[in-house]
Amino acid sequence: MKEQERFEPRIIGFLCNWCAYTGADLAGVSRMKSAPNVRVLRLMCSGRVDPTFVLRAFQLGADGVLVAGCHPGDCHYQEGNYKALRRTLLLKRVLRQFGIDERRLRLEWISASEGEKFARVANEFTEEIRALGPLELTAALETGPALELEEVRA
Amino acid sequence: MITVNINGVERQVPEGTTILQAARALDVSIPTLCYHPWLKPFGACRICTVQVQRPRGYELLTACNTPCEEGMVIRTDTDNVRQARRVVLELMLARWPNVPVLQQLAAELGVEKPRFRSEFCDEDPEACILCLRCVRICEEVVGASAIGYEDRGIKRRVVTPFNRESEACVACGACAQVCLTHHIKFEPEDYRGKPPEFLLGPNTAIFIPTPQAVPKVPRIDPEACIHFKTNGCQKCVEVCEAKAVNHEMTDQEIEIEVGQILLATGYELFDASVMSQYGYGRLDNVYSALDIERMLNATGPTGGRVLLKNGQPPRAVAIIHCVGSRDENYQRYCSRVCCMYALKFAHLIKERCPEAEVYDFYIDMRAFGKGYEEFYSRVLHEGTNVIRGKVAEVVQAGWSKQDEGTLLVRCEDTLIGRFREIPVDMVILCNAIVPQRDAERVARLFGLSRSPDGFFLERHPKLDPVATSTDGLFVAGCAQGPKDIPDSVAQASAAAARMLATIAKGVVEIDPVRAEINEEFCSGCRVCNALCPYSAIEYLADKNVSRVNSALCKGCGTCVAACPAGAITGYGFNDRQIQAELEGLLAVR
Numbered sequence: 218m219k220e221q222e223r224f225e226p227r228i229i230g231f232l233c234n235w236c237a238y239t240g241a242d243l244a245g246v247s248r249m250k251s252a253p254n255v256r257v258l259r260l261m262c263s264g265r266v267d268p269t270f271v272l273r274a275f276q277l278g279a280d281g282v283l284v285a286g287c288h289p290g291d292c293h294y295q296e297g298n299y300k301a302l303r304r305t306l307l308l309k310r311v312l313r314q315f316g317i318d319e320r321r322l323r324l325e326w327i328s329a330s331e332g333e334k335f336a337r338v339a340n341e342f343t344e345e346i347r348a349l350g351p352l353e354l355t356a357a358l359e360t361g362p363a364l365e366l367e368e369v370r371a
Numbered sequence: 372m373i374t375v376n377i378n379g380v381e382r383q384v385p386e387g388t389t390i391l392q393a394a395r396a397l398d399v400s401i402p403t404l405c406y407h408p409w410l411k412p413f414g415a416c417r418i419c420t421v422q423v424q425r426p427r428g429y430e431l432l433t434a435c436n437t438p439c440e441e442g443m444v445i446r447t448d449t450d451n452v453r454q455a456r457r458v459v460l461e462l463m464l465a466r467w468p469n470v471p472v473l474q475q476l477a478a479e480l481g482v483e484k485p486r487f488r489s490e491f492c493d494e495d496p497e498a499c500i501l502c503l504r505c506v507r508i509c510e511e512v513v514g515a516s517a518i519g520y521e522d523r524g525i526k527r528r529v530v531t532p533f534n535r536e537s538e539a540c541v542a543c544g545a546c547a548q549v550c551l552t553h554h555i556k557f558e559p560e561d562y563r564g565k566p567p568e569f570l571l572g573p574n575t576a577i578f579i580p581t582p583q584a585v586p587k588v589p590r591i592d593p594e595a596c597i598h599f600k601t602n603g604c605q606k607c608v609e610v611c612e613a614k615a616v617n618h619e620m621t622d623q624e625i626e627i628e629v630g631q632i633l634l635a636t637g638y639e640l641f642d643a644s645v646m647s648q649y650g651y652g653r654l655d656n657v658y659s660a661l662d663i664e665r666m667l668n669a670t671g672p673t674g675g676r677v678l679l680k681n682g683q684p685p686r687a688v689a690i691i692h693c694v695g696s697r698d699e700n701y702q703r704y705c706s707r708v709c710c711m712y713a714l715k716f717a718h719l720i721k722e723r724c725p726e727a728e729v730y731d732f733y734i735d736m737r738a739f740g741k742g743y744e745e746f747y748s749r750v751l752h753e754g755t756n757v758i759r760g761k762v763a764e765v766v767q768a769g770w771s772k773q774d775e776g777t778l779l780v781r782c783e784d785t786l787i788g789r790f791r792e793i794p795v796d797m798v799i800l801c802n803a804i805v806p807q808r809d810a811e812r813v814a815r816l817f818g819l820s821r822s823p824d825g826f827f828l829e830r831h832p833k834l835d836p837v838a839t840s841t842d843g844l845f846v847a848g849c850a851q852g853p854k855d856i857p858d859s860v861a862q863a864s865a866a867a868a869r870m871l872a873t874i875a876k877g878v879v880e881i882d883p884v885r886a887e888i889n890e891e892f893c894s895g896c897r898v899c900n901a902l903c904p905y906s907a908i909e910y911l912a913d914k915n916v917s918r919v920n921s922a923l924c925k926g927c928g929t930c931v932a933a934c935p936a937g938a939i940t941g942y943g944f945n946d947r948q949i950q951a952e953l954e955g956l957l958a959v960r
Contacts, residue, residue, distance in 0.1 A: 235840050239820070258949065267932040290815060293841070297904070330821060333823075
């Protein structure tokens with residue numbers, strides 16, 4: 218396969234401000250190479266990741282979503298990452314019902330000092346999504362009025 | 372008070388005073404063997420015999436256990452007394468002819484050779500003379516009763532129960548301490564593995580840690596103190612006139628409400644015994660940097676002299692840099708301070724032992740600070756041998772033909788490209804600075820992050836090097852990373868100034884990132900109430916809505932994501948902002 222034709226997945230990375238985002242920053246200032254496919258969206262806490270954000274990202278054309286927060290017990294807000302864990306596990310089941318491979322959603326614990334881990338996760342996840350191929354949305358999620366955002370939340 | 376007359380001198384003494392105590396108060400010497408001021412009078416040896424005048428003649432009594440009586444007339448220097456003491460001593464010498472304390476007393480009393488012979492003669496100079504001070508101190512003072520005596524008369528012996536290793540023994544050494552003949556010996560344990568102040572030479576169970584200790588008060592080591600083992604002893608309580616010794620004292624938890632905290636929890640020294648090739652903890656005269664720091668201290672155990680374990684000054688000293696630091700197997704980082712203190716050691720050893728050769732083994736010499744490079748060249752001019760190369764191992768050099776040194780340092784000298792073996796007397800290891808072993812627990816407690824090397828992480832290495840990711844929490848010194856004293860002082864001053872600035876301002880600015888509940892949309896389901904880790908959401912029962920206390924809210928947004936009605940807005944990160952960000956991020960392929 219020629220270089221131009223290679224599938225470049227678009228991945229949204231929801232990173233918490235205190236651990237994962239700082240870790241990603243560290244990877245950057247340490248000049249580590251990581252896949253540019255992860256498009257970072259900073260939140261204060263992984264607990265802020267509303268499941269609708271993930272669905273919306275897929276709807277808008279993301280091929281994968283990475284949610285990264287602090288290691289268990291290290292959350293800046295004490296337990297936001299546990300909430301993220303619970304929601305992610307539930308959301309994976311919902312994704313299946315939408316016909317989205319649950320591997321396209323990944324939850325990782327990355328501490329502020331783990332720049333190297335961020336780079337590794339970004340690279341691994343990019344390769345994994347690349348292998349899965351582009352996300353093909355079912356018509357329902359793409360256009361269906363029954364799945365307008367507000368309804369998904371309700 | 373009663374009046375006694377000793378050798379013609381009248382003296383008032385309190386009632387219950389023994390003749391021996393009264394005599395000693397008058398500087399009248401009475402020889403003793405089994406007597407010990409801490410113990411109850413025993414009267415076993417009879418050497419303290421004195422003469423007490425009675426209405427009809429006199430009586431010979433032991434001074435140690437006879438209380439004074441009103442008007443008692445006591446003589447300690449008559450021929451009768453001397454004769455009695457001589458007989459006692461002759462009998463003892465017959466049995467233990469070579470014991471130095473007895474020989475010394477014999478010389479004082481003019482006994483040349485005992486007239487008697489004993490079938491049980493023991494010629495050992497360290498024979499037990501059955502004063503039983505050991506048995507009594509173990510019972511009366513220590514409270515362990517780990518030793519006793521068996522049999523009677525000529526067969527009496529000091530033994531442990533059933534002649535086995537006594538389980539009651541607390542290894543305090545008191546018995547050996549009071550033994551007159553060194554019959555009981557106490558071999559102190561190896562002090563390695565204890566805190567630095569113990570490392571060089573033995574210490575007592577109650578001690579002032581260092582002469583510069585703050586607060587400068589003695590402390591009790593409960594692991595070494597006899598009282599904590601047997602409930603006995605407490606001799607320190609008896610002698611303390613200020614009544615300041617308290618064995619019941621326990622750790623107290625004191626709660627203090629504060630608004631800001633400076634974490635300056637320092638560092639720990641890398642345990643060099645892990646690197647067995649350097650022999651720390653295994654070979655004599657291999658020291659860690661802190662051991663040597665203690666030895667070089669004028670108030671240290673050697674008074675600042677550099678000495679080997681045998682008390683001699685060293686002829687050659689090796690200083691090994693980067694022990695456990697800049698090492699892929701242990702710590703990858705540079706400990707920063709070692710090069711300079713190693714040069715300081717070289718300088719001080721040259722000063723205190725001008726004859727000694729000093730070898731300094733380094734990987735790279737990092738003289739990075741103000742005046743440091745100048746100090747390095749000064750040390751070079753003083754004749755320190757600096758060798759660029761990492762030491763492979765330190766071994767015992769017992770086979771050395773000229774007996775030039777007791778240790779052998781093997782290394783590669785990378786500047787001349789040769790393998791070298793250098794005989795030395797003393798090896799000093801420059802251990803890496805490592806995080807405190809409870810750093811992880813402390814980090815969890817304060818909600819801090821740690822850098823990959825385990826030290827506490829500052830908020831930003833350049834823009835905010837003293838703050839942490841938690842508001843009001845600052846970090847300074849080696850808790851944040853290895854650094855020398857000037858750097859620690861600078862960082863701590865900066866942190867203190869930052870804290871004072873907040874105090875001076877009188878108000879705390881909080882991030883605008885907060886959650887707010889729109890009461891029109893809130894259904895009062897209370898899902899958010901339980902989610903908030905700060906209990907910042909209160910439920911208003913009268914209105915059937917929840918409300919965020921914005922002073923408590925930290926803005927994590929967990930409740931925002933969970934609200935089934937979408938009634939909560941997270942300022943700074945509201946749904947619309949994030950959706951817009953998503954759209955923007957995914958707008959380009």
